[in-house]
Amino acid sequence: MCAIVGVFGSTEASRVAYYSLFAMQHRGQEATGICSSDGKKLSKVKKKGLVTEVFDEEALGHLVGDMAIGHNRYSTAGSKSVIDAQPIYANYKLGEIAVAHNGNLINGENIKKMLIDEGAIFQSDMDTENIIHLIARSHKEHLKDRIIEALGVIKGAYCLVIQGRNKIFAIRDRYGVRPFALGQLEDGGYIVSSETCAFDLVGAKFIRDVRPGEMIIFDKAKEGFESIQLFEPDPRICAFEYIYFARPDSVIEGKSVYAVRQEMGRAMARENPIDADLVIPVPDSGVSAALGYAKQSGIPFEMGIVRNHYVGRTFIEPTQARRDMKVKLKLSPINSLLKGKKIVVIDDSLVRGTTAKRIIKILKDSGAKEVHMCITSPTIEHPCKYGIDTPSYKELISANKSVEEVRAYIKADSLSFLTIKSLVKSIGDERKYSLVSFDGNYFIK
Amino acid sequence: MCAIVGVFGSTEASRVAYYSLFAMQHRGQEATGICSSDGKKLSKVKKKGLVTEVFDEEALGHLVGDMAIGHNRYSTAGSKSVIDAQPIYANYKLGEIAVAHNGNLINGENIKKMLIDEGAIFQSDMDTENIIHLIARSHKEHLKDRIIEALGVIKGAYCLVIQGRNKIFAIRDRYGVRPFALGQLEDGGYIVSSETCAFDLVGAKFIRDVRPGEMIIFDKAKEGFESIQLFEPDPRICAFEYIYFARPDSVIEGKSVYAVRQEMGRAMARENPIDADLVIPVPDSGVSAALGYAKQSGIPFEMGIVRNHYVGRTFIEPTQARRDMKVKLKLSPINSLLKGKKIVVIDDSLVRGTTAKRIIKILKDSGAKEVHMCITSPTIEHPCKYGIDTPSYKELISANKSVEEVRAYIKADSLSFLTIKSLVKSIGDERKYSLVSFDGNYFIK
Amino acid sequence: MCAIVGVFGSTEASRVAYYSLFAMQHRGQEATGICSSDGKKLSKVKKKGLVTEVFDEEALGHLVGDMAIGHNRYSTAGSKSVIDAQPIYANYKLGEIAVAHNGNLINGENIKKMLIDEGAIFQSDMDTENIIHLIARSHKEHLKDRIIEALGVIKGAYCLVIQGRNKIFAIRDRYGVRPFALGQLEDGGYIVSSETCAFDLVGAKFIRDVRPGEMIIFDKAKEGFESIQLFEPDPRICAFEYIYFARPDSVIEGKSVYAVRQEMGRAMARENPIDADLVIPVPDSGVSAALGYAKQSGIPFEMGIVRNHYVGRTFIEPTQARRDMKVKLKLSPINSLLKGKKIVVIDDSLVRGTTAKRIIKILKDSGAKEVHMCITSPTIEHPCKYGIDTPSYKELISANKSVEEVRAYIKADSLSFLTIKSLVKSIGDERKYSLVSFDGNYFIK
Amino acid sequence: MCAIVGVFGSTEASRVAYYSLFAMQHRGQEATGICSSDGKKLSKVKKKGLVTEVFDEEALGHLVGDMAIGHNRYSTAGSKSVIDAQPIYANYKLGEIAVAHNGNLINGENIKKMLIDEGAIFQSDMDTENIIHLIARSHKEHLKDRIIEALGVIKGAYCLVIQGRNKIFAIRDRYGVRPFALGQLEDGGYIVSSETCAFDLVGAKFIRDVRPGEMIIFDKAKEGFESIQLFEPDPRICAFEYIYFARPDSVIEGKSVYAVRQEMGRAMARENPIDADLVIPVPDSGVSAALGYAKQSGIPFEMGIVRNHYVGRTFIEPTQARRDMKVKLKLSPINSLLKGKKIVVIDDSLVRGTTAKRIIKILKDSGAKEVHMCITSPTIEHPCKYGIDTPSYKELISANKSVEEVRAYIKADSLSFLTIKSLVKSIGDERKYSLVSFDGNYFIK
Numbered sequence A, B, C, D: 001m002c003a004i005v006g007v008f009g010s011t012e013a014s015r016v017a018y019y020s021l022f023a024m025q026h027r028g029q030e031a032t033g034i035c036s037s038d039g040k041k042l043s044k045v046k047k048k049g050l051v052t053e054v055f056d057e058e059a060l061g062h063l064v065g066d067m068a069i070g071h072n073r074y075s076t077a078g079s080k081s082v083i084d085a086q087p088i089y090a091n092y093k094l095g096e097i098a099v100a101h102n103g104n105l106i107n108g109e110n111i112k113k114m115l116i117d118e119g120a121i122f123q124s125d126m127d128t129e130n131i132i133h134l135i136a137r138s139h140k141e142h143l144k145d146r147i148i149e150a151l152g153v154i155k156g157a158y159c160l161v162i163q164g165r166n167k168i169f170a171i172r173d174r175y176g177v178r179p180f181a182l183g184q185l186e187d188g189g190y191i192v193s194s195e196t197c198a199f200d201l202v203g204a205k206f207i208r209d210v211r212p213g214e215m216i217i218f219d220k221a222k223e224g225f226e227s228i229q230l231f232e233p234d235p236r237i238c239a240f241e242y243i244y245f246a247r248p249d250s251v252i253e254g255k256s257v258y259a260v261r262q263e264m265g266r267a268m269a270r271e272n273p274i275d276a277d278l279v280i281p282v283p284d285s286g287v288s289a290a291l292g293y294a295k296q297s298g299i300p301f302e303m304g305i306v307r308n309h310y311v312g313r314t315f316i317e318p319t320q321a322r323r324d325m326k327v328k329l330k331l332s333p334i335n336s337l338l339k340g341k342k343i344v345v346i347d348d349s350l351v352r353g354t355t356a357k358r359i360i361k362i363l364k365d366s367g368a369k370e371v372h373m374c375i376t377s378p379t380i381e382h383p384c385k386y387g388i389d390t391p392s393y394k395e396l397i398s399a400n401k402s403v404e405e406v407r408a409y410i411k412a413d414s415l416s417f418l419t420i421k422s423l424v425k426s427i428g429d430e431r432k433y434s435l436v437s438f439d440g441n442y443f444i445k
Helices: A013-023 A057-062 A108-117 A127-137 A143-151 A197-202 A239-245 A257-271 A287-297 A325-330 A354-365 A403-410 A420-427 B013-023 B057-062 B108-117 B127-137 B143-151 B197-202 B239-245 B257-271 B287-297 B325-330 B354-365 B403-410 B420-427 C013-023 C057-062 C108-117 C127-137 C143-151 C197-202 C239-245 C257-271 C287-297 C325-330 C354-365 C403-410 C420-427 D013-023 D057-062 D108-117 D127-137 D143-153 D197-202 D239-245 D257-271 D287-297 D325-330 D354-365 D403-410 D420-427
Strands: A003-008 A031-037 A042-048 A067-073 A088-092 A095-105 A156-163 A167-172 A181-184 A190-193 A205-209 A214-219 A226-229 A236-238 A278-281 A305-307 A331-333 A342-347 A370-375 A414-417 A432-434 B003-008 B031-037 B042-048 B067-073 B088-092 B095-105 B156-163 B167-172 B181-184 B190-193 B205-209 B214-219 B226-229 B236-238 B278-281 B305-307 B331-333 B342-347 B370-375 B414-417 B432-434 C003-008 C031-037 C042-048 C067-073 C088-092 C095-105 C156-163 C167-172 C181-184 C190-193 C205-209 C214-219 C226-229 C236-238 C278-281 C305-307 C331-333 C342-347 C370-375 C414-417 C432-434 D003-008 D031-037 D042-048 D067-073 D088-092 D095-105 D156-163 D167-172 D181-184 D190-193 D205-209 D214-219 D226-229 D236-238 D278-281 D305-307 D331-333 D342-347 D370-375 D414-417 D432-434
Touching: A003 A013, A003 A095, A003 A156, A003 A167, A013 A031, A013 A057, A013 A067, A013 A190, A013 A197, A013 B325, A031 A095, A042 A057, A042 A095, A067 A095, A067 A156, A088 A127, A088 D108, A095 A108, A095 A127, A108 A127, A108 D088, A127 A143, A127 A156, A143 A167, A143 A214, A190 A197, A197 B325, A197 B331, A236 A239, A239 A257, A239 A420, A239 A432, A257 A287, A257 A420, A278 A287, A287 A342, A325 A331, A325 A354, A325 B013, A325 B197, A331 A354, A331 B197, A342 A354, A354 A370, A354 A403, A403 A414, B003 B013, B003 B095, B003 B156, B003 B167, B013 B031, B013 B057, B013 B067, B013 B190, B013 B197, B031 B095, B042 B057, B042 B095, B067 B095, B067 B156, B088 B127, B088 C108, B095 B108, B095 B127, B108 B127, B108 C088, B127 B143, B127 B156, B143 B167, B143 B214, B190 B197, B236 B239, B239 B257, B239 B420, B239 B432, B257 B287, B257 B420, B278 B287, B287 B342, B325 B331, B325 B354, B331 B354, B342 B354, B354 B370, B354 B403, B403 B414, C003 C013, C003 C095, C003 C156, C003 C167, C013 C031, C013 C057, C013 C067, C013 C190, C013 C197, C013 D325, C031 C095, C042 C057, C042 C095, C067 C095, C067 C156, C088 C127, C095 C108, C095 C127, C108 C127, C127 C143, C127 C156, C143 C167, C143 C214, C190 C197, C197 D325, C197 D331, C236 C239, C239 C257, C239 C420, C257 C287, C257 C420, C278 C287, C287 C342, C325 C331, C325 C354, C325 D013, C325 D197, C331 C354, C331 D197, C342 C354, C354 C370, C354 C403, C403 C414, D003 D013, D003 D095, D003 D156, D003 D167, D013 D031, D013 D057, D013 D067, D013 D190, D013 D197, D031 D095, D042 D057, D042 D095, D067 D095, D067 D156, D088 D127, D095 D108, D095 D127, D108 D127, D127 D143, D127 D156, D143 D167, D143 D214, D190 D197, D236 D239, D239 D257, D239 D420, D239 D432, D257 D287, D257 D420, D278 D287, D287 D342, D325 D331, D325 D354, D331 D354, D342 D354, D354 D370, D354 D403, D403 D414
Parallel strands: A236 A432, A278 A342, A342 A370, A370 A414, B236 B432, B278 B342, B342 B370, B370 B414, C236 C432, C278 C342, C342 C370, C370 C414, D236 D432, D278 D342, D342 D370, D370 D414
Antiparallel strands: A003 A067, A003 A190, A031 A042, A031 A067, A088 A095, A095 A156, A156 A167, A167 A214, A181 A190, A181 A205, A214 A226, A305 A331, B003 B067, B003 B190, B031 B042, B031 B067, B088 B095, B095 B156, B156 B167, B167 B214, B181 B190, B181 B205, B214 B226, B305 B331, C003 C067, C003 C190, C031 C042, C031 C067, C088 C095, C095 C156, C156 C167, C167 C214, C181 C190, C181 C205, C214 C226, C305 C331, D003 D067, D003 D190, D031 D042, D031 D067, D088 D095, D095 D156, D156 D167, D167 D214, D181 D190, D181 D205, D214 D226, D305 D331
């Protein structure tokens, strides 16, 4: 996961990067960073924490220049140790460089081994460090050619922003697994970012998506931007971006995320007509799809579960005797609405099954007569290797249990998943998608 | 506003108070406090900040005993100064006492003047201090009689929890302006709290509402609880609790807040049929009513505005040039959905008009063809004096402008308010309500 | 203990109060507060923490006006609870008032009982609250007369600053137990503070000490200040101020604290000549006296123990196996200097004996051949009741053991205390002192 | 500057490293870090801040294993950016490695250029990164041989601790510019650290100094430790360690720092007999030398200036009108002692002259008749390049002004420096020292 942004030729470059990262906070909450350039030197601030925690006016004041790249990092394990925040900054033969990356390399370990065999040192566990090493070791004269050489080595899903003293490069892998959009700021500067919701906030105009296999070059010495089609495109955007990862107000490859999710709900209603009194979403993840289900089925939509927005990071954990309370701290059922009702509850995905189980328990405790769980995505049977932080096979409940077994485990009255075919149709079947978690087709070789 | 809670006879009294205050955080975010008693002495922790910030395991460990009362304080001005947090604790003739109060006294200033004339000192601006003074100055022998004497002096809206070494008193004014519910914990203890959503979280069973004019006494020396009807009830619960203040999963006087809000939306749709493509709520305040409007009118409901949950307290303010951005940091319209559409946008109230104006601007900027604003409450023409923090006449836009003038100011294509009659009918016209903000009928004399 | 300050008629009143409290931080580290007045209203900031932690530019900006009083509070038990910080602020019959107090009332509990019997409430455990109550209950017309009436009731050691809207009153008890000095600021304003070291920092000129039994009134309506001798003076300044409490650069009643401490060391050397190689102080408390001992005896003075200044509040405690390390975290002996030597170690007082015992252990571990402990004050056999936070009889080692028993307990080769007579002579035997901890003569009746 | 520590074979390795770094906090306050190993993997915690701020029980719990190395970093510029904390951790061909370094390489930039030319990337500005690169690029099979190869390339002053999975290497350059001592813990483990004061705190027994040019290897597979004399020793320990950098209770190369400083003061008194009433130190830096001066000259020693220990990092800066106050916040003269006196004031060094000027001003303001400044080190005319953070030529006042000109600038009645010869004699003229700041003899070629 993660979010990246690049801002070029704007009088408020680091400020625009800051608001863009804020708009994309949902893509990564562990750490964040911005590296700017004023054409002479790069400045950087990066740290563990939310965008609003890491940056203040003093930090933005330090990030001078009309160019900036930024990154939000998704939460992973090992937080007590040194945090691997991005952008990664380095000095190399041509001077200073900073790189931010969204995605995952499939040959990262191999490249790392090769580089280490050649005497390289790695100070983090991030693929991004591979990329900088490859650029630094290239014998090409220009940064552009070094980057192209490096891209020839790496395989996987990647959107990259690479910043030199005077240039920003925005690159997307040939499959376009992760979203990446190009826009123009009101002051004439350019912006590239993982999602279009950043554009809406900073007042940028959407130009187009960065194309799969494309490299866009912003250069202080030139007007506008240069586009190079490095690789033949074979577009397969990740279906998960539509299912739950992107913000509903983003538009990816011309499709409104909100509209796609509604359509998934509609498809679910067509495939799984249920005799029920209410359709309710798991907030906020299931809202759009639940609306679609309700419209298609004619069953009334209700916000039957209220989400508590004051849940912070320093909460006092319930004692053992009150373990059940844990999900209720975040999600409160409206008992008076649910009592005696047959309910369809919609969520966007089901990974380990533990949350679903708890939600069904609180709904039943509220007096619901029947609880039918509808997941508006297919069963997740394979770990993603292209940038989504899915757990290993062992923890993926659908990789280990049949739908009926899962239903029994979560104690739902029924459990339905979307078929892969319906998923694809909901997004638009004129194109191909990355569906590895569902079909195990690891297409990047 | 504010929230209060009292817990009696529970092995985890302060912990139950903590979770209850957490569940009622929406009623007050400025300061919070808990005072407990173990039958020998009172212990207290109170401070500026959210419930999750003020309390930690160490603090709960300090709050020993099987009795506790707590309070959340609503944000007001002057935060740099000493914070007036509750419960107020004092030593007086009978020993230690702690009091927490939700509501507002209308003769508070008069009593304060009288007490000061008699030589009393006031260390805060809180009405609650009046109440303790009155209790301390009573010549009655027992706390109960002192409280009753004090209640004979004060006028206004109040729910009170008063804690002595061995007793908790829960009192509600004869109008029952603020909600106050009574429940039983799983371990046999009792709980009183401003809203029932606290019961749901801590696993308490709702018994009944505390009655207008009732005093409930929990006494270590006695089984169960004692109820005294101090004043003849004249119930007029505050309509604002239903309109926007209470949490939707709470039930007040037997009415589900969520259901009442839907009904208000339905009433709006009946009174103001609009030719539109979509109904959207201002999240989260207008969601329930918008659902009602959509169902009644048949116009599709959409979550056309996404709320950003990462907005914190330390946000870097947009520069002057980007002032418009401010509302967008919290609320993001889904452009693709709104473009070219005629929209009904629902909110629960309109106070100053500034937020409404900004929302209409971002909707129009999103390409909406028409924006019809429907407020599912009547025009607020008078300041509340019974515990809701409404601004003065000067700032209440509806006290100074006609509906048409307000519409022009916020630049909506149309603007509708609910009639008082419809409001009352939506809640249930078998009873009376506190409607002072709408009708100016200040019924407490 | 504690420190108080009053600033009158200065363009930077709260800033001067801030620096004064900073200079007197050694008199109280638990909590601090300032209350200012601009002639119309009082503003206040007070909180748990050090002066530099509680106040920032924003806080000082809030504390407007050309008058201010302030207070540092000494650390006591129960820190998790609500902190009793001063100045105490209240509204009473004549308007707003703020009071800060250094000292201790001996009839505080009696007055409190009386006031409570009359219906007063106490929100803290501070004597200061008594004083405000008495002022508020007086029937006199003017604040001055109300204060005088209140002072007629209280007994004990007190230095007070009392601030109304337009006036500051500085009052010292007739015994002058606590120090209190009067000075003039460079901008013409006046300052009163517990110690003269505050004057040196803020650039104030020392005028004279506030006289025992004197009330000084600063009034916006009048030039200069008015002095009223309320009580016949019977001066007995607390000997502990000279022994260890005041800062060495302060001058109290015309005597340099630094010089007095040296003289105590000289007296010790005269009374207890020891055959030793080195004289070393316990830093920083014993430095001045050790210099005096060395000069008088001719034995070389050495800084044989180094104090670590990085000891903070969040230190990781040594494990049980390393308990001995605890004193070493603060005090490091210079082994090479001490090895094989006969050492006189000087400290200013001995209360429980635990620290002395640990120090002697680390000196012996360093290879010292003999360790002779010289305490430059008499044996503490009685708790102080006039404002010094001495422990109860049970914990005072000299109240329970003979000098020889204490010596055996702390494992010193010899142990000497100053006689009361020498103590008095060292300060100046032309006057009387409060010596209650030594002679048990509780002279305030 | 900076401090390093290595702990091997101790059950509490990271805890011992923590206390050692705490004892050496004076050598670096900007950032600190520890990297431990349990024989299988390395764990690390490093961050901006003091030792007591960065580490807590949770952090120590994370740092598992019986081996650990640690580092304190001296304050430098650019604090807003990413902090360059040590130890540096990396993955390289043989696995994990961590390195901490105290000193300065003189060919660091050349090596960096060479490595970068070969395709290396640098993520910090620290010499330490050079060393890891050289180790990683070596083609030797074993870490030991790789380190030796790397040491063949670097030139400069260095003490290093290098940690692999199972070994710790402690290395000191052939000149022994920085101190480095070897000790044994009570549990049988070993410790190496920059200063012996760490041993005293953790209860380690001093074995000997690490020899100039020596590599000590601690290996889990072997008993005790192995010593290899890599380079022919040419010992020239930095004189500044004795003058002001080390803690007075440390012993360096068999010389007590405290005793050496006293001797410097004695030498000053012999070379510059002054007709004065008092000798006072600038606390705490001049205390030891001032004692020596006083003893040699017979002029009484006094603590004429009191140091304030509450100065924190968040202090409110005095306004322009009160600039003079700045030095007084830290240093308070005892006016009553100084008035009318002829004073010798001792400090350990004079770099820019600004502090000396301010101190002389406050002493004169206190009424001192004459102020004679004695600096117990020679004039600093050259920047150190071997690890002491001296400013550039332009800022070194003695590189630009004669002693008389400096005296006039700081407004002293006289100003004296120690001769280089006396300095050397004070430490012990049987050996050679690094004196580059005084004589400009940059002996490392």
